[in-house]
Amino acid sequence: MLLRPCRFIVVLAFAILASLHLAVAQGTAPAATSLVDKQQAILSQLATSTDTLEKELNQDGVDDATLVDIRLKLEGVSQKALETALAFRTRTAEINARLEQLGPVPAEGQPPEPDSVTAERNALTAEKAQINAVIGSAQSLSVRVSGMIERIATMRSALFRSLFTKRYSLSDTFSGKVVDDAKTDVGRFYGAVSSWLSFALKFKLQAVLAATLTALALALVMMIAGRRIFGRMFVADPAVEDPSYLSRLSVTFWSTLLPTAALVVFLASTIFFFNYYNVLRGDIGVFLNAFAAFVSIVFCVNRLSNAALSPHLPNWRLIPVESGPARWLVRLATAMALVIGFNGFLSTVNEQLRSPLSLTIARSFLAAVVFGVILILMGLVRPFRTHEGVWRPWPAWLRYSAYSVGVFVIAVALLGYIGLALFVALQVVVTGTILVIAYIGFLSARAIGAEGGFGESSLGRWMTEKGKVEETTLDQLGLAVSIALNVMIVVVFLPLILLMWGFQPGDIQAWGYRLATGVTIGSVTISAIGILSGMVVFVIGYFLTRWFQGWLDGSVMARGKVDAGVRNSIRLAVGYAGVALAGLVGISAAGIDLSNLALVAGALSLGIGFGLQNVVSNFVSGLILLAERPFKVGDWIVAGDVSGTVKKISVRATEIETFQRQSVILPNSNLINNAVGNWTHRNKLGRIEIKVGVAYGMDARLAHETLLEIAREHPLVLKNPEPFVLFVNFGPAAMEFEIRVFLADITNGSGVQNDIRFAVLDRFAQEHIDIPSTPRAMPPVETLEPWPSDDEKAEMEHAERERERAEAEEEKRRKPGRRGRKPDPA
Structure with missing residues (x-):
């Protein structure tokens, strides 16, 4: 009875599986077909857009800005075509995997395969052919777009060269017709502006007022915020007689940058709101x-010249010139900017009014000649004066450079190369101003980042007074501010310089997009966004690890009464594991292939097997030292027989400089496996001892009080913990005392000990307290006779010779008698 229900369940299960397989097979084909159709439609749209862009490219009179815009659109088409080809990656992998599972078609003579397998293979092969066709179309479109982009680059180079090489005829430049054309254009320009003003005042007065007041409010907010933030770095204080170099740099930089930025914000906001409220028409905009x-x-030029030359405040002058020449230089620099700026404005007016070419040439020629004359006049200025009252010119290289550029611009304009002359003049004024401001900013950043530089600034002094920030923290903040200033200067001023040298905003946008999305070098792709993402992920993982460590230690193990040593081990292990995991995830988020790290790990394992255990041990020990930081660079440590200051911690060894200026290189494994004393681990607070002996018979209490007073009077001895004098022992020759004092900086211990010992000698002499000394066993001193004179010396020598002669004669007399005598039996 039980077999029938079981058989029925098995048959039903097979039927359900078959229907599911059929449904999946029927649903996969339409899905794949829809993907092919979708990507084919996208490619068709991209091809149509490419045809339109190619027509625009083939038109006559295409300017540089239009070419850049077309190139940006073509790069977008190329990116979308690549995305279309990549859309089939997953499906292609699935098809290839399934075809491998199905195997090849049975050869002749072999049993035929089921019809369902043949049908599935044919369907997959047909779908793969369709996908390959779409991918081929995408590749063809990408090749076509690349060719158009190269053509645009060639056209832009030709346009840029034509700006310098095109020569204009000056024969009709100063004829009466040019004057009539100028009068006509002035009338047309006046009519256009007056008609717009009457329209705006009659019908758009509220919108004009609202836009202007809003833009003015934004500029005022920026100026007020700048004054609040930068304070003394914004305005030169006349009361300061001798400002520092950093102060002068900061005032020059910020007093130029902030007002100029506020003015630009005001003008740009006004134009934006005018457009928003439909106040402007095309030509007026x-x-x-x-x-x-x-x-x-x-x-900007006027602010920079006034800030750098400071005609009215000689103490704040960045360039050491005299006041009279400083005023003339400011006027000439402003006049130069007026000529070039007004010429640019008239150039736009002439283009909008479609003025005659002769008028444009005459205007540009006059602007180039006036610019050259002003530059030569600036070179002729004598800005320096000696103590004897003799005026000196600029340095030779600067003076002759100004002469050369001025003469070159005038000569080129006279030859008819108006475009080249104006380009050089524009670069001298605008690019020169940008470079000078950027250079002053770099100098300010370097001065702030120097050791003690940030502490000398107004912000650093304020932080020291209010927050009691340490010098080390101030130096670190100064370094961070210096890096931020350098990055800001590069980000702000580099695009401006590129724009002045003929690059279009589209070029900068394309470069920024490539830098953000990735720059490929060989097989490695470096992406700014990827690197930032990896850094953010790592920082988040790091702080999550620290939070988890604190929670595990304080909430879990503390309540479980876990041993302190076990808790510390677990906490450190969790910390290392968390940081390592955060590093791996951050590396993956940055787009770095972890297979490279696997190769490195394999190489290290192989090296360990061939005898690199000590190297790896020192390497791992170095990582532990860098992570745990039991000591850091600048600490005073004692490792065995070595005592000195840590100079460098690397992954293999640590460099210690002894007090004899000897550099000792210790392997990191020795510092990990052996005991290391650190006098300045968490701070430089430490205790020193000075031993003093007092002779027996002296007043011990008076000696104790005197030593305590000496310790308390020293300026470097801390009041808390207070100094202490210990009566140590009754020694064999003296009563032994020990002065124990605490210092805020233990590295000053030798000097403090020296001062206290001298103070003990002085005070003990005043108090009549003796310091005994242990007597030494000295050899007896012999009485020396006076040194004999020459006559006495001659007599002594004569007496010595007589004594020797007498002894010799006595010996001769003894020998005959001794020769005949028998020997004594004793």
Whole structure:
């Protein structure tokens, strides 16, 4: 009875599986077909867009900005075509895997395969052919787009060269017709502006007022915030007689940058709100943009020259010139900016009004000649004066450079190369101003980042007074501020310089996109966004690890009464594991292939097997030292017989400089496996001892009080913990005392000991307290006779010779008698 239900269940299960397989097989094909159709439609749209862009590229009179815009659109088409090809990656892998499972078609003579297998293989092969066709179309479109991009690069190079090589005829430049054309253009320009003003005042007065007041409010907010933040670094204080170099740099940089930025914000906001409220029409908008650029250039040059030369405040002058020449240099620099800026504004007006070519040439020629004359006049200025009252010119290289550029611009303009002359003049004024501001900013950043530089600034002094920040922290903050300033200067000023040298905003946008998405070097792709993402992921993982360590130690193991040593081991192990995991995840988020790390790990394992145990031991020990930081660079440590200051901690060894200026290189494994004393581990607070002996018979209490007073009077001895004098022992020759004092910086211990010992000698002499000394056993001193004179010496020698002669004669007399005598039996 039980077999029938079981058989029925088995049959039902097979039927359900078969229906599911059929449904999946029927649903996969339409899904794949829909993917192919979708990507084919996208490619068709991209091909249509490419045809349109190619028509725009083939038009006559295409300018550089249009070429850049077309190139950006083509790069977008190429990126989308690549995405279309990559969309089939997963499906292609599935098809290939399934075809491998199905195997090849049975050869002749072999049993035929089921019809379902043949049908599935044919369907997969047909789908793969469709996918390959779409991928081939995407590749063809990408090749076509790449060719168009190369053509655009060639066209832009030709346009840039034509700016310098095109020569204009000056025969009709100063004829009466040019004057008539100028009068006509002035009338047309006046009519256009006056008609717009009457329209704006009659119908858009509220919108004009609202836009202007809003833009003015934004500029004021920026100025007020800048004054609040930068304070003394913004305005030169006349009361300061001798400002530091950093202060002068900061005032020059910020007093130029912030007002210029506020003015640019005001002008840009005004134009934006005018467009938002439909106040501007096409030609007036172009005129207003050109006028805003003209005003910004003149204002920036005037602010920079006034800040650097400071005609009215000689103490704040960044360049050491005299006041009279400083005023003339400011005027000439402003006049130069006026000429170039006004010429640029008139160039835009002439383009909008479609002025005659002769008028444009005459205007550009006059601007180039006036610029050259002003530059030569600046070189002729004698800005320096000696103590004898003799005026000296600029240095030779600077003076002759100004002469050369001025003469070159005038000569090139006279030859008819107006475009080249104006380009050089524009670079001298605008690019020169940008470079000078950037250079001053770099100097300010370097001065702030120098040791003690941030502490000398107004912000550093304020932080020291209010927050009691240590010098080390101030130096670290100064380094961070210096790096931030350098990055800001590069990000702000580099695009401006590129724009001045003929690059378009689209170029900078494309470079920024490539830098953000990734730059491929060989097989490695470096992406700014990827690196930042990896850093953010690692920081998040690091702080999560620290939080988990604290929670595990304080909430779990503390409540479980776990042993302190076990708790510390677990906490450190969790910390290492968490940091390592955060590092791996951060590396993966940054887009770095972890297989490279696997190769490195394999190489290390092989090296360990061939005898690199000590190297790896020192390497791991170095990592532990860097992670745990039992000592750091600058600490005073004692490792065995070595005592000195840590100079460098590397992954293999640690460099210690002894007090005899000897560098000792200790392997990191020795510092991990052996005891190391650190006098300045958490701080430099430490205790020193000075032993003093007092002779028996002296007043011991008076000696104790005197020693305690000496210890308390020293300026480097801390009041808390207070100094202490210990009566140590009754020694064999003296009563032994020990002065124990605490110092905020233990490295000053030798000097303090020296001072206290001298103070003990002085005070003990005043108090009539004796310090005994142990007597030494001295050899008896013999009485020396006076040194004999020459006559006495001659007599002594004569007496010695007589004595020797007498002894010799006595010996001769003894020998005959001794020769005949018998020997004594005793």
